[in-house]
Each structure stands twice: as structure tokens, then as C-alpha cells.
Amino acid sequence: xxxxxxxxxxxxxxxxxxxxxxxxxxxxxxxxxxxxxxxxxxxxxxxxxxxxxxxxxxxxxxxxxxxxxxxxxxxxxxxxxxxxxxxxxxxxxxxxxxxxxxxxxxxxxxxxxxxxxxx
Amino acid sequence: xxxxxxxxxxxxxxxxxxxxxxxxxxxxxxxxxxxxxxxxxxxxxxxxxxxxxxxxxxxxxxxxxxxxxxxxxxxxxxxxxxxxxxxxxxxxxxxxxxxxxxxxxxxxxxxxxxxxxxxxxxxxxxxxxxxxxxxxxxxxxxxxxxxxxxxxxxxxxxxxxxxxxxxxx
Numbered sequence: 001x002x003x004x005x006x007x008x009x010x011x012x013x014x015x016x017x018x019x020x021x022x023x024x025x026x027x028x029x030x031x032x033x034x035x036x037x038x039x040x041x042x043x044x045x046x047x048x049x050x051x052x053x054x055x056x057x058x059x060x061x062x063x064x065x066x067x068x069x070x071x072x073x074x075x076x077x078x079x080x081x082x083x084x085x086x087x088x089x090x091x092x093x094x095x096x097x098x099x100x101x102x103x104x105x106x107x108x109x110x111x112x113x114x115x116x117x118x119x
Numbered sequence: 120x121x122x123x124x125x126x127x128x129x130x131x132x133x134x135x136x137x138x139x140x141x142x143x144x145x146x147x148x149x150x151x152x153x154x155x156x157x158x159x160x161x162x163x164x165x166x167x168x169x170x171x172x173x174x175x176x177x178x179x180x181x182x183x184x185x186x187x188x189x190x191x192x193x194x195x196x197x198x199x200x201x202x203x204x205x206x207x208x209x210x211x212x213x214x215x216x217x218x219x220x221x222x223x224x225x226x227x228x229x230x231x232x233x234x235x236x237x238x239x240x241x242x243x244x245x246x247x248x249x250x251x252x253x254x255x256x257x258x259x260x261x262x263x264x265x266x267x268x269x270x271x272x273x274x275x276x277x278x279x280x281x282x283x284x285x286x287x288x
Binding site for chain 2: 001002004006008011012015016018019020021022026038049051084085099100102104105107109
């Protein structure tokens with residue numbers, strides 16, 4: 001084993017460990033009930049999940065395409081979309097402050113926010 | 120370029136493409152954007168067995184055709200950025216890491232692949248919100264990278280493809 005290989009193995013282990021630590025931090029559930037739905041960097045909805053009724057609504061993307069967003073029992077998720085990868089649906093419900101629901105093709109982000117922010 | 124070399128490169132591209140398309144149907148990892156990256160077995164193999172130019176040709180052809188056949192052309196920017204980062208990194212790492220530690224260069228390739236995709240995602244979204252899934256991509260990338268690297272290592276150590284080559288030539 002040469003020195004270069006050792007250095008690279010060390011670097012990979014450090015990166016992996018850092019990723020594990022960051023991932024654990026990222027999994028922390030959010031205490032906020034306010035949610036921003038952001039499209040193209042503009043906040044289009046600012047909702048309090050604890051007061052919202054159960055409903056499903058559609059967000060259209062100006063360049064074509066749509067996402068069906070569902071609010072149920074104070075939880076928000078994307079249930080249907082015509083994007084090709086369906087990553088946003090697979091993400092499931094919004095749980096953590098650090099992990100937003102992202103639909104890259106439609107430039108849509110659903111994330112927790114502070115109360116009153118974005119108004 | 121000799122015809123038999125061209126044919127061999129085309130064969131590798133076709134193999135990578137087949138693996139890529141079958142892999143699209145395997146949908147077991149719940150983390151968005153995470154993939155097994157089995158098609159990279161071919162990339163890792165090619166990096167060590169062929170020249171930089173030939174490997175780049177295989178990878179670019181695979182990414183372009185993969186996005187067309189996979190029906191996800193909008194994602195081509197991500198695949199392309201990932202592939203280019205991964206390829207450049209692995210071609211550099213190849214000079215340091217011997218064939219015996221091929222799994223290591225595969226892991227580094229996987230990390231760089233995810234990094235490239237993340238950079239494009241940040242540029243497209245103009246927001247750092249997507250970065251929050253980056254650690255998860257690194258973790259799955261490391262595991263998947265180690266797996267594909269080991270696959271490539273077994274492939275090379277068993278000399279499956281070399282035997283065929285000798286018959287051909």
C-alpha cells in the first residue's frame with residue numbers, strides 16, 4: 001500500500017464520517033408547523049400546517065407541468081406529479097427542517113419556515 | 120482506431136447502457152437521487168483498461184443514450200455533470216491508486232459524481248436548499264461505489280473479458 005493510497009483512504013473515511021454526522025443532524029424533526037412552498041425562488045404559499053384542513057391542491061409550473069400537493073393530518077407531501085423522475089413523491093412527507101421536498105424539474109421546494117416569514 | 124477496438128468499446132457502451140436501463144427499474148433506495156450506479160462498473164473497468172479518450176467516449180455515449188432511452192432527458196445535465204466530474208477524478212486517481220485498490224477509486228468517483236450533480240442542482244435551483252440531501256447521497260454513494268468497485272475488481276481479476284479479447288485477435 002503506497003502513501004498516496006493511504007492518504008486517499010483516509011480522505012474517503014473522513015468524508016464518509018462527516019456525511020454521517022451531517023445526515024444525523026439533518027434528520028432532526030422540525031418543531032415549526034409553518035411551511036413555505038417555493039417555486040423558482042418565489043414563495044407562492046405560506047401555510048400553517050396545524051391549522052390547514054386536509055386537502056389536495058395542484059401547483060402548476062409556468063413552463064408546463066404540475067405537482068399535486070396533499071395536506072393530511074398536519075403533514076404535507078407531494079402525491080402526484082408529471083415530472084419524469086418522481087423524486088418529490090418518493091421523498092414522502094416533509095419531516096425535517098433540513099430536508100425539503102424538492103422537485104428539480106419544476107423548480108419546486110417545500111420546506112419548513114419560521115412563523116410569519118415570507119409574508 | 121482499429122476496428123476491433125472500436126467494436127470492443129461499442130460493446131462496453133452497450134453493456135453499460137443495458138445495465139443502466141435495467142437499473143432504472145430497480146427502485147429500492149428511498150433517498151431521492153440515490154442510485155446503485157451499477158453502470159459505473161463498466162466505467163471503472165474502462166478507466167483502468169483503456170485510455171482516457173476511449174473511456175470518455177464510452178461514458179459520454181452511455182450518458183447521452185441513457186437519458187434518451189431512459190426517457191429522462193431533462194436530467195441529462197445532472198448525469199452529464201456527474202459523469203464528467205467522476206471521470207476526471209478517476210482518471211487522476213488512477214495514477215495514484217493501483218489496480219489492486221480499484222474499489223477506492225470507484226468510491227472517489229462516486230463521491231465526485233454526487234458532487235457534480237449537486238453543483239448543477241444548486242446552479243439550476245439557485246438555492247442551497249438541495250444541499251441538505253448531499254450527506255445522504257455521499258453515504259449511499261460510498262456504499263454503492265464500493266460495491267461497483269468490487270464488481271469491477273472481480274471482473275478484472277478473473278480476466279473474463281481479456282480471454283475473449285485474445286480469441287478475437
